Amino acid sequence: MSATRLIDRGVIRVSGDDARDFLQNLVTNDLDPVMPGQAGYGALLTPQGKMICDFFILALTPEDGGGFLLDCPLLQTADLMKRLKLYKLRAKVALDDLTETSAVIAAVDGTPLPEDAGLVYDDPRLPALGQRAITDVEGVEALVTAEAEAYHARRVALGIPAGGRDFAYGDTFPHEALLDQLGGVSFRKGCYIGQEVVSRMQHRGTARTRIVPIVFDEGIAAETGADATAGGKPLGSIGSGADGRALAMLRLDRLADALADGAPLLGGGLAFHLAEKPAFIRFPFPGEAGFGAAAGAAL
DSSP states (O other), rough: OEEETTTEEEEEEETTTTTTHHHTSSSSOOOOOOOBBOOEEEEEEEEEEEEEEEEEEEOOOOOGSSSSSEEEEEGGHHHHHHHHHHTTTTTEEEEEEOOGGGGEEESSSSOOOOSSEEEEEEEESOGGOEOOOEEEEEEGGOOOOOOOOHHHHHHEEEEEOOEEEEEEEEOOOOOTTTTTTTOOSSSSOOOOTTTTHHHHHHTTTTOOOEEEEEEETTTTOOTTTOEEETEEEEEEEEEETTTTTEEEEEEEHHHHHHHHHHOOOTTEEEEEEEEETTTTTTOOOOTSTHHHHHHHHHH
């Protein structure tokens, strides 16, 4: 077992008789399959369909008091609490910020975490990511055997984006951050905040921008936030990187044109090429048949 503590995560508890319906009416994913031992992944959006926050959703057993825990980005915790309180109205729901007393740990190498590590669950985005757990902050260091950088290096190698590193909250649609590929959006459930925009993007194929895994030719990744260009023209931005790999938020139509023209791709002035397509991605990938048409349709 190799695990690290993710110090950039917060924990919110949503409990009460209406907790499930309350979240079901707000978040992008379907809560029906979310049961103790089966976590979900989703996001809260603005009415315009942009992501306020993404998070993991864990159901608690009656013995643990019932309700749900949200494993969310630390910097978004206060804003998420504020938004949830705003939507609470008369619902029989209690909201508690457990960040100070809780800790989030994650497997670094995909091996299982100890059963006594706390509330252990499989990462619902991708099985290869392994397990995560929410545990008490006291004694958490005894579970830590690796640095967080090792976890993020594996995440980048697998092509999984992280909010605040690879995309900006308040300015990103779920499709752009690959939530539609990672089980973070249900297209069958009823309405939720921002649902109309997300559904339109899905059915019309209007995701102009996507996060794409890349490899730097010299084996050194550009800094996070560096500009990506193609033939000197703006292409997007570089996200988190490790071991010469990175994730980049790129305009698909401009990328298609650059690949067709053989234009050089640069990130922070460093040459890069596209990584192999991750197995979880189902949309036409750069270099595949149909990619150019799909990118053009996004205009």
